[in-house]
Amino acid sequence: MKVPQVRVAAKFAIRMAHEYKLALRTSLLKFLRISDRKRWSPSSSLSENWDERLAIIARLIPDGAPVLEFGAGRMVLKQYLKPGTVYTPSDIVDRGPGTIVCDLNAEELPKFARHDVVVFAGVLEYIFDVPRLIAHLVDVADVFVFSYAITDSYGVRRSRRRHGWVNDYSSADLDSIFASHKMVCDREDTWDGHRICRFVKSAGL
Numbered sequence: 339m340k341v342p343q344v345r346v347a348a349k350f351a352i353r354m355a356h357e358y359k360l361a362l363r364t365s366l367l368k369f370l371r372i373s374d375r376k377r378w379s380p381s382s383s384l385s386e387n388w389d390e391r392l393a394i395i396a397r398l399i400p401d402g403a404p405v406l407e408f409g410a411g412r413m414v415l416k417q418y419l420k421p422g423t424v425y426t427p428s429d430i431v432d433r434g435p436g437t438i439v440c441d442l443n444a445e446e447l448p449k450f451a452r453h454d455v456v457v458f459a460g461v462l463e464y465i466f467d468v469p470r471l472i473a474h475l476v477d478v479a480d481v482f483v484f485s486y487a488i489t490d491s492y493g494v495r496r497s498r499r500r501h502g503w504v505n506d507y508s509s510a511d512l513d514s515i516f517a518s519h520k521m522v523c524d525r526e527d528t529w530d531g532h533r534i535c536r537f538v539k540s541a542g543l
């Protein structure tokens with residue numbers, strides 16, 4: 339092999355090793371049931387690239403409906419809501435005034451005040467047991483709006499773990515998690531292969 343080829347091969351090997359390391363780290367956290375607070379603590383872990391996804395999510399939220407957002411990050415969603423809309427942010431990290439600091443993987447979850455809409459934007463991927471979480475929150479709101487990187491688009495497990503995603507649900511799995519609470523998807527969209535959907539109780543909206 340010539341020197342440039344060796345360099346390309348070496349770079350590829352280094353990248354693969356790094357990816358394996360990230361995937362292994364996620365698998366260990368998943369096994370031990372430890373949330374990755376260290377990853378999310380620096381604000382540099384939050385990307386402006388996700389704002390586009392939040393804009394799509396915001397379009398599924400009825401005007402003026404009080405919103406409880408989990409994994410609120412930079413709280414950009416608030417900017418997309420009508421001025422004066424009640425907006426309650428929650429996150430594993432204190433993101434500023436008004437944040438309800440809560441690890442959604444904690445053994446004991448707190449009671450949350452009733453809102454009209456619960457939102458998760460790029461958050462459910464980091465939850466060990468999504469059915470348990472939804473069962474806990476089902477009485478908090480009649481409408482759930484969220485994005486999720488479905489396995490229908492992101493099917494390779496190692497790649498999911500490399501992203502830090504600790505679960506693997508398909509679009510049909512999400513439907514059945516909500517169906518068990520008599521909730522149906524009445525609106526949906528996509529963003530970069532992620533399903534964006536709104537689930538409502540039969541009497542909702």
Ligand SMILES: C[S@@+](CC[C@H](N)C(=O)[O-])C[C@H]1O[C@@H](n2cnc3c(N)ncnc32)[C@H](O)[C@@H]1O
Nearest residue numbers: 373378388409410411430441442443459460464
């Ligand atoms: C991919 S970021 C999305 C941030 C924001 N929703 C957005 O779209 O810009 C994931 C967010 O979920 C939060 N998060 C991760 N694991 C969590 C957990 N176990 N409990 C609560 N929040 C968590 C992170 O702190 C971060 O704010």
